Amino acid sequence: MGAAKVRDLFRQANEKAPCIIFIDEIDAIGKRCDTGIGGNDEREQTLNQLLTEMDGFDGRKGVVILAATNRPESLDKALLRPGRFDRRIQMELPDLEGRKAIINVHLKKVKCDKIDMDVVARATAGSSGAELANIVNEAALRAVRMERNKVTTSDLEESVETVIAGAQKKGKVISDEEKKIVSYHEIGHALVAALQSHSAPVHKITIVPRTSGALGYTMQVDKGEQVLMSREDLFNRIATLTGGRAAEEVILGRVTTGASNDIEQATRLARAMVTRYGMSEKYDMMGLETVNNAYLGGDSSLTCSSETAADIDREMLKMIGDAHQKARKLIADHLDIMHEAAAYLLDKETITGEEFMAIVRKYQS
Structure with a gap:
């Protein structure tokens, strides 16, 4: 048929x-x-x-x-072939200005107060048009739940986190000991990010559990749209990811399962640096991996021998190990910041990047 x-x-x-x-x-x-x-x-x-x-x-x-x-x-x-489809148009994820325009389109359907569009657009880096529409919808629902008739910037910021990490689970019962561990874990991420150059500024730190299973998270937001990443940028990002586990090791003397997502992200980033970005001294600019289905998540497959694949694992381990060691040293050298910031976070549950950086500057001035 x-x-x-x-x-x-x-x-x-x-x-x-x-x-x-x-x-x-x-x-x-x-x-x-x-x-x-x-x-x-x-x-x-x-x-x-x-x-x-x-x-x-x-x-x-x-x-x-x-x-x-x-x-x-x-x-x-x-x-x-030409003559069938004469033009091919690639629809990439929207850039900063594109996200502002898309959010404005969806905001026309809701009543809103004065919105700081720059903050919202920077916080939604990597979001598709459908995700941006969902963020505006979540913001409208939050405004109604808070018994307001207008959407504010805070509604949009919270809805970004809801789409990324799930809704808040304030009713979830967590022991005081576990809250303390989560606080140090998140401050570990934030401190390593703050003390490194070529690292996105800390925007928000929270230990409020989310429906995705996260017990807390540290949100970093770049000042502008970053298209090219240097080796130092990516290495520092891995160091930031290891900061949570490093804080547990240095301060608590034991490790927990809280770093599972950090481990996954750090491993994926280190593999890409070695196999796709040519950022390994040993393999120089040799391509060792191809990306399939670039518009559907981008599954990758190795294009090298099994011996080289085993060697890639060793290169990745060295890269992650060096980043982990750097994070441990940064935390061990700034224990006073760690203790004060973790106590402040434990008391407030959610703090802004400005509040955290005020504590950091107090000890560094």
């Missing part, structure tokens, strides 16, 4: 011309054909019929075809 539906679609389009045909998720019918001879499945027939209909386009007919896909690498080569 697929080929018949395509014929019927183009017949109706020609009757209604000028007309636009929009095919969403075109990879469902436009995947590369099998190389085997005599392939006769319905998807191949549908694709062949689509190619046939698009092959004889007359500029005077007034039929325009638009199509969308998240997997352009899987499309059949015949579908990508």
Whole structure:
């Protein structure tokens, strides 16, 4: 039935011309054909019929075809030739100005007070248009729950955290000892970030549990849009990720399961530095990994021998170990800041980056 539906679609389009045909998720019918001879499945027939209909386009007919896909690498080569689709437009994640414009579009639907758009746009780096719409919706819901008839900047900031880490679980019972561990863990992240150059400023620290399972988190927000990252930037980011575990080791003398997400992120970052970014002295600019499905999470696969793969693990271990050692030293050298900031966080549960930096400057002046 697929080929018949395509014929019927183009017949109706020609009757209604000028007309636009929009095919969403075109990879469902436009995947590369099998190389085997005599392939006769319905998807191949549908694709062949689509190619046939698009092959004889007359500029005077007034039929325009638009199509969308998240997997352009899987499309059949015949579908990508000039004359079928003449222009390819890549929709990347919005930049700082793009996020401001998208948020403004969605804010038109809700009543809002004066919004600090710069703060919200910087806090949503890496968000898609759909996520930004969800953030505005969450902000509107929060304003209603707080019995206000206008959305404020604080509503949007909280909704960013809700989308990223889940809603607050203030009713979750955590022992005083565990709260103390979480406080030192989060201050460890914040202190390592604050004492390093080439590191995003600390925006907020909280030990309020979230529905995602996080018992607390440290939020960093760049001052502007950062497109290029240096080796030092990435290494410092790994050191910041190890700061929580380092604080537990230095101050409490034991480690907990709270660093599981930090470990995952640090490992992924170190692997990318070695295999994709050419930031390893041993492998120089040799590509050791390829990224598949760049628009669907970006799964990666190694393109090297098993011996090299084992060596990559050793390079990663050294990189993470050096960053961890740096974090431990920074924390051990600034224990007075750690104790005061952790006690302050334990009392307030949530503190801003300005409050934290005031404590840091008090001891560094």
